[in-house]
Amino acid sequence: MSARAGWPLYEVFVRGKRGLNHVHVGSLHAPDDEMAVHAARDVYTRRNEGVSIWVVRADAITASSPDEKDPMFAPSGDKVYRHPTFYEIPADVPHI
Amino acid sequence: MSATALDSPDVDVDPGLQEQFDATIAAERRIEPRDWMPEGYRRTLVRQIAQHAHSEIIGMQPEGDWLLRAPSLRRKAVLLAKVQDEAGHGMYLYSAAETLGADRADLTDRLIDGRQKYSSIFNYPTLTFADVGVIGWLVDGAAICNQVPLCRSSYGPYARAMVRVCKEESFHQRQGYELLLTMMRGTPEQRAMVQDAVDRWWWPSLMMFGPPDTDSPNSAQSMAWGIKRHSNDELRQRFVDMTVPQAAFLGVTLPDPDLALDPSTGRYRFGAIDWEELKRVISGAGPCNAERIARRRAARDDNAWVTEAAIAYARKHEARS
Numbered sequence: 294m295s296a297r298a299g300w301p302l303y304e305v306f307v308r309g310k311r312g313l314n315h316v317h318v319g320s321l322h323a324p325d326d327e328m329a330v331h332a333a334r335d336v337y338t339r340r341n342e343g344v345s346i347w348v349v350r351a352d353a354i355t356a357s358s359p360d361e362k363d364p365m366f367a368p369s370g371d372k373v374y375r376h377p378t379f380y381e382i383p384a385d386v387p388h389i
Numbered sequence: 390m391s392a393t394a395l396d397s398p399d400v401d402v403d404p405g406l407q408e409q410f411d412a413t414i415a416a417e418r419r420i421e422p423r424d425w426m427p428e429g430y431r432r433t434l435v436r437q438i439a440q441h442a443h444s445e446i447i448g449m450q451p452e453g454d455w456l457l458r459a460p461s462l463r464r465k466a467v468l469l470a471k472v473q474d475e476a477g478h479g480m481y482l483y484s485a486a487e488t489l490g491a492d493r494a495d496l497t498d499r500l501i502d503g504r505q506k507y508s509s510i511f512n513y514p515t516l517t518f519a520d521v522g523v524i525g526w527l528v529d530g531a532a533i534c535n536q537v538p539l540c541r542s543s544y545g546p547y548a549r550a551m552v553r554v555c556k557e558e559s560f561h562q563r564q565g566y567e568l569l570l571t572m573m574r575g576t577p578e579q580r581a582m583v584q585d586a587v588d589r590w591w592w593p594s595l596m597m598f599g600p601p602d603t604d605s606p607n608s609a610q611s612m613a614w615g616i617k618r619h620s621n622d623e624l625r626q627r628f629v630d631m632t633v634p635q636a637a638f639l640g641v642t643l644p645d646p647d648l649a650l651d652p653s654t655g656r657y658r659f660g661a662i663d664w665e666e667l668k669r670v671i672s673g674a675g676p677c678n679a680e681r682i683a684r685r686r687a688a689r690d691d692n693a694w695v696t697e698a699a700i701a702y703a704r705k706h707e708a709r710s
Contacts, residue, residue, distance in 0.1 A: 299700045302487065319484040319550070322493060324696075325703035336480045339473070340557075356423070 302351040303329040305336075307343035315347050323348075402427075414615050419545035422488040430614055433607065434544050435491050436505070437616065442482035443500045443507035447681050449475045451515045452524060460518060467564050468521060474557045481550040488546045501686045509667055510597050512675030519572055519579075519586040525565015527587075527594040527632065533558050534628045535598065543615030566635070573640050580640075587636070588644045595659070596667045598625040604664070629657045 300322040306315035318337045323329035329348040338346070357365050373379050382389055406425040413420060420426055449472050456472065459465035483493045499505040510528055515521065536558065539551040572579040599605060599621040611617040619627075629648075636643050647660035669675065 300696065318553075319481055319546075320487060321480060321484065324699035325706070328699065328703075335473075336477050339470075339477060358423070 300324050303333070303348045304351050304354065305329075305333040306347040306349075307333075307337055308345035309342060310344055315345065318342075320351060414543055417543075417615070419548065420543055421545045429610070430616075431489055433611060433614070433616060434547065435486055435489050437611075438482055438486040438489075438547055439491065439496045439499070439505050440507060442479045442486060442496070443505060444511065445475050445479035445482060447500075447507045447511045447685065449479075450681055450684060451511055451513070451677075452521055454515050455518055455521050458518070459521075464518075464521075464568070471525070471561055471564065474561065478554045478557070481553055482547075485544075485546040485550045497685075497689060501682060501689065503673065503682070506671060507681075508597060509670040509675065510593050511681060512670050512677045513589070513593055514677055516589070517582045517586060519569070519582040520590070522565045522568035522572065522583065523586040523590045525561050525563075526569055526635070527565075527590050528597070529558055529561040529565060530632060530635075531594050531597045531628050533562060534624050534631070538618035538624075541615075541618055547616075566639070569639055569641075583639075584641050587641045591644050592662065592666075593670075595625055595629070595662055596670075598622070598628070600664065600667065601662075626656060629659055633657050 302320055303323055303326075304320050305318050307318050308315045321329065321332050321336055323332050326348060330346055333346045333348055337343070369375075402425075407427065410420070410424070410426055410430075413424070420430075452468060452475075453472050456465065456468055459468050483496065486496060487493060496505065500507065510531075515524070533555065536551050536555050540548055540555060542548040542551065569583050572583050602608065602620045602622045605621055608617060608620060612620070633643065633648065633650075645660045647658065649658050650656075651658050670678070673679075
């Protein structure tokens with residue numbers, strides 16, 4: 294095993310500017326959390342792309358299955374009444 | 390990898406998965422890392438993304454050779470930023486390859502062992518500082534032609550990496566062209582240096598688009614999968630059409646007596662490319678192949694102690710906390 298393979302994988306999230314969420318931008322390998330933040334700055338924010346960085350070990354992330362047909366997301370598919378357009382309001386009611 | 394291997398359907402695959410994959414591609418939606426995908430699609434992507442990443446990393450060397458000899462602090466700062474960007478592009482791409490289950494360290498080993506390739510262009514030497522300008526103008530210009538359509542590649546992480554890369558390539562090309570404009574306003578010797586560099590880099594730049602369509606066996610499948618968006622010849626033509634007016638503005642000639650505007654199409658016809666040269670350089674016999682790989686190998690081996698020390702330090706601190 295090469296030495297590099299001993300560095301865990303980190304996923305990197307960057308807040309582009311104040312008022313925005315952190316967004317996933319990619320991944321990198323680093324020996325520890327602190328080095329991961331430094332490396333993330335060098336790799337992902339060379340041109341003011343961010344004001345804040347989160348790094349998290351990839352093996353600490355739990356994800357849903359990506360399959361769109363997954364029953365995980367089925368409950369939100371048939372509840373149209375959760376959307377404002379479900380409700381009919383006469384056009385002459387102001388500000389609604 | 391043979392075309393037959395790519396075409397053969399995966400064995401024991403739920404046909405529903407293949408259908409869903411095909412539908413996603415057909416609808417121009419993106420494939421994401423944990424989606425099911427045909428083995429050939431995954432293999433092709435790993436090969437292409439790794440080759441692309443290796444090109445960025447090896448691509449640091451020809452220009453890196455001028456970092457300590459840049460003629461001014463301004464040019465040195467620009468060149469440093471550019472070479473650092475190439476490293477960053479390599480990292481974005483290795484990151485994308487890893488989403489497909491590849492391992493970064495293993496990919497580097499494959500590059501050093503010669504099992505994976507990188508762009509033939511980086512096997513040419515940078516003889517004068519004008520080469521730095523010409524690389525920015527022609528080599529990065531060709532790379533932009535190649536990469537802009539890849540921002541719409543069907544594989545999400547690759548497409549997103551390309552968006553970041555393309556934003557930064559524009560700086561690379563402009564700094565190169567500006568450098569050349571400055572030299573062309575200089576002494577006759579400086580103008581001669583620019584012309585000499587253009588003469589040496591023009592044909593290798595055209596070869597960057599790969600073999601002609603008639604000799605590019607995997608292209609059709611890659612285009613069907615949406616990994617590739619345009620054929621090699623199409624992109625090469627687009628590059629020539631963009632570049633000829635830029636050469637005229639600069640005041641240099643391109644070393645091709647057959648280069649001429651075809652009034653019926655509005656596009657430039659150009660002379661025959663020496664495909665034997667491309668084959669030679671790709672197969673390892675270019676002017677700098679051995680030097681490039683030797684330096685990459687030295688970087689891996691000589692710096693191994695740093696990666697080992699860093700992980701030992703991290704483990705020690707983990708144990709204490």
